[in-house]
Amino acid sequence: MAEDFDVFDDGAVGVYLHLPFxxxxxxxxxxxxxxxxxxxxxREARYVSNLLTELKARRSDFEGRALASLYFGGGTPSLFTPQSIRELALAVGAAFAERGDDAAGGRVPEIETTLEVNPSTIEWARLPDFRAAGINRLSIGVQSFNDTxxxxxxxxxxxxxARETLCAARAAGFDNLSIDLIFAAPGESQGDLARDLDELLEWEPEHISTYELTFEPETPFGRALAAGKMNSCDEDLAADMTLQIEGRLKASGFGRYEISNYSRGEETRSQHNQRYWQRQAVLGLGMGAHSAEARSAGLPHGARRANPRRLGEWEERIRTDPARTGDEERLSVAGSRGEAVFLALRQAEGLSALRFEAEFGGSPRVFFEAEIEAMIRRGWLIEGGRVAGDLRLSDLGRLLADDVAAEFVAAV
Ligand code: SF4
Structure with a gap:
């Protein structure tokens, strides 16, 4: 399988199913x-049936690829019954073979299969059945252990x-748990964060994702901020909290392998999410899901496809043209260069100059000389590593990762 794929393409596909409720x-x-x-x-049955229709119609875009990961994200996918989740997992297993298998087996996949779960009584009662349905990794939206x-x-x-849900997850036999934590919430102090981190670590998760609270303009929080009815966390305090998290988690044996993600070891890094940062193929199904089409197969720099964010619109596309539920955006060579740089910089390993040169025909400095120089001077980037010309973010650069990305995007 996958002999035709080049060195930048692992010849596999990750499947993402968006369950938006x-x-x-x-x-x-x-x-x-x-x-x-x-x-x-x-409503659940109709959504599942539409997902199955979309999978059937779109799998041919990823023909011949091995299934590398399966991810049920949302929304709150665990509101769906274990029967629905099993039906969807079986359909994905029937559509794509796993590496080492000659053909799609039609069984529940054995690769990393993640379900996002929110703490709630309904969901914790279902966890053993989700395990039996083939889920082998949970991402639990704990966010904080502080009720205020x-x-x-x-x-x-x-x-x-949240505590009951975590207990139930372990009792159900899940040995790969990821916990989400939000920080820099309104009024949160570093003492609050320290207590959240203490309790988080007591649960001994395999993986932790930490997110600074952001105020997106189209949300109630964003509107309240714009109207002066709410305050966001002070920038310096948010930066101190980022460093506090990194220090505490590192001291407890976690490695930060991506800006927002920590794991105990390489084997518990999120296989699925790494596919996005490493620009590998992902088939995204469901309302609002994003797909990343491969860099081979006639598209030298790949393409993205975003499904409609409105349920009615996505359902209409399923009715009229399920093979094309989202509009395709073909990546230009310049856009791909920028994306390759900032996605690599989000990861601890950083940007490999050799790999970049092999894909784009010149070192990062050939295309971004002025930006790289300026960011090294500012102390955001560090050059060198395994090979001269490799780039990675400094401690300061990690705090300013969005600004670094903006500089590379503006330069293309
Ligand atoms: S943040 Fe809240 S509303 Fe948004 S997906 Fe998670 S649980 Fe649902």
């Missing part, structure tokens, strides 16, 4: 979501429910 919408949330206090069997902060963030759950 949430009990209620958090006021800072900018994802493609639908409020569904009661999901209802009819959870309330301020508008979250539906409270800390005792």
């Amino acid at each position: 949430c009990e209620r919408i958090c006021p800072y949330c900018d994802f493609a979501v639908v409020a569904a206090p009661e999901l209802g069997a009819g 902060l959870l309330k301020r963030l508008g979250r539906a759950h409270r800390a005792p429910i």
Whole structure:
């Protein structure tokens, strides 16, 4: 399998299924979501059926690729029944063979299969059945163990429910848990964060994702900030919190392998999410899902496809042209160069000059001389490593990763 793929393409595909429903919408949330206090069997069945139609119609774009990862994201995918999740996993297993298999087996995949879960009573009761349905990794949206902060963030759950969900996950046999933590929430102090980190580490997760709270303009929090009714965290305090997290997690045996992600070892890094940062193929299905089409197969720099963010619009596309649910954006060579640099810099390994040169025909300095020089002078970038010309972010650069990305994007 995959003999035709070049060195930049691992010949595999990750499959992402977006299940957009949430009990209620958090006021800072900018994802493609639908409020569904009661999901209802009819609505769930219709969504699953549409996903199956889209999978069948779009799998040929990724023909011959080995299945590398499967990810159920949302929304709150764990609102779906284990039966629905199993049906979807089986369909993906029937569409793509795993590496080493001669043909798609039609069984539940054995590769990393992640389900995002929110702490709630309904969901923890279902965890053993999700395990039996083939889920082998959970990403749990704990966000904080501090009820005051959870309330301020508008979250539906409270800390005792998060603790019960974590206990239930281990009891159900999940040995690959990722916990999400939000920091720099309104009014949060470094003492609050220290207590959150202490408790987080007591649960001994295999993986941790940490996100600074952002105020996106189209959200209730963003509008409240613009109207002066809310304050965001002070920039210096947010930077100190980032360093506090990094120091505490590193001291506890976690490695930061990507700006927002830490794992105990290489084997517990998120296989699926690494596909995005390493610019590998991903088939995204469902409302608002994004696909990354491969860099081979006639598209030298690949393409992206974004599905409509409105449920009715996505359903309409499923009815009319399920093979083309989202519009294709072909990446230009210049756009790809910028993307290759800043996605590599998000990762601890940084940018390999040799790899970049092999793909684009010149070293990073050939295309970004002025930007690289300026950012080294400012102390944002470090040059050198395994090979002269390799680039990675400095401690300061990691705090300013969005600014670094903006500089490379502006330069293309
Ligand atoms: S639970 Fe997650 S996906 Fe759902 S509204 Fe809240 S932040 Fe958004």
